[in-house]
Amino acid sequence: MSLKILGALVLCLLLIQTFTEKTFQAEETYSNPVLVETFTISRNSPDNFSGVLGIGDPSVILHDSTYYLYPTGDNNGYDVYISADLVNWSKGPRVFTSSEPGVWAPDVFYNADDRKFYLYYTVNRQIGVAVADQPDGKFSERGKLIKGAIDAHMFHDEDGKYYLYYVTYPGFRIYAQTMENPTAIKGLPIEILSPSEPWEKRPYPLTEAPWMLKHKGTYYLLYSGGGADTQDYAIGYATSNNPTGPFTRYPGNPIMHKGDGIFGPGHASVTKDLRGNLWMVYHQQRDGSKGWDRIICIDPITIDIGGVLHGKATRGVTQPLQITMK
Numbered sequence: 001m002s003l004k005i006l007g008a009l010v011l012c013l014l015l016i017q018t019f020t021e022k023t024f025q026a027e028e029t030y031s032n033p034v035l036v037e038t039f040t041i042s043r044n045s046p047d048n049f050s051g052v053l054g055i056g057d058p059s060v061i062l063h064d065s066t067y068y069l070y071p072t073g074d075n076n077g078y079d080v081y082i083s084a085d086l087v088n089w090s091k092g093p094r095v096f097t098s099s100e101p102g103v104w105a106p107d108v109f110y111n112a113d114d115r116k117f118y119l120y121y122t123v124n125r126q127i128g129v130a131v132a133d134q135p136d137g138k139f140s141e142r143g144k145l146i147k148g149a150i151d152a153h154m155f156h157d158e159d160g161k162y163y164l165y166y167v168t169y170p171g172f173r174i175y176a177q178t179m180e181n182p183t184a185i186k187g188l189p190i191e192i193l194s195p196s197e198p199w200e201k202r203p204y205p206l207t208e209a210p211w212m213l214k215h216k217g218t219y220y221l222l223y224s225g226g227g228a229d230t231q232d233y234a235i236g237y238a239t240s241n242n243p244t245g246p247f248t249r250y251p252g253n254p255i256m257h258k259g260d261g262i263f264g265p266g267h268a269s270v271t272k273d274l275r276g277n278l279w280m281v282y283h284q285q286r287d288g289s290k291g292w293d294r295i296i297c298i299d300p301i302t303i304d305i306g307g308v309l310h311g312k313a314t315r316g317v318t319q320p321l322q323i324t325m326k
Contacts, residue, residue, distance in 0.1 A: 033295035056283035056294030120152035165210035200225030224266035233264035
């Protein structure tokens, strides 16, 4: 076979591969919600909640090309949900069980330094930590960290320092706590955000669900405000050049809010796909009714050249999905 013919064959194969990849990418789509599950709960303590509870408050990590999602579930523990693409989820094992009810809003952090997975849980208005060797393994409790608090989130900065963000309950003020390591507190907490804007007070004052991003030296604190059991729940962000603040709210807040069939988007986590794109994983209210019947959704977010973070909540809208394509 001549080099000329061989070159032509190679070119044809490359064109076929390119066409196939582009066609495959064009056909990959999704629409929200991506995960729905509900529980019926009846009890009188510790928070007197009874009724329908839809999974919400999702914390998502990407590990070894697989996504692991940990949501608020039946109030007695946490189950893990597993996916290769953030859209098609299978329910995995129960990874944590509490002897107390009122189990809410988990956060799971993979520590590359010791190759352990750390679960920051909220149980009966206290934050504790548990550890596992695998993302879908059983988490063993290491002890309570903070009383009168909910919505923990661990952030590991590029300089190796650890910061635990959480919310006081009652009060709904967001604090940053420097950590000696993933299980030990160092020093005193610093208040970094409290309800002050009109959208954060509708129908009652609340700032919660902190999640930290760092982009080009700027710290982006995502948070939720407004009534968590209402359609007015929404997502905003604030920025700082320091992980403990002071933080400045984005003047265009909230960036995700109700409208056009969207009800109460909130309590977000953020993960990267295999191409480095950012995805917000969060919950919406199923409808405009007051309560806790939530559904899990995903939408892309971007940070533009001016440092502004952009995102939009969607539902029932078909849009491109290229998460698994490198």
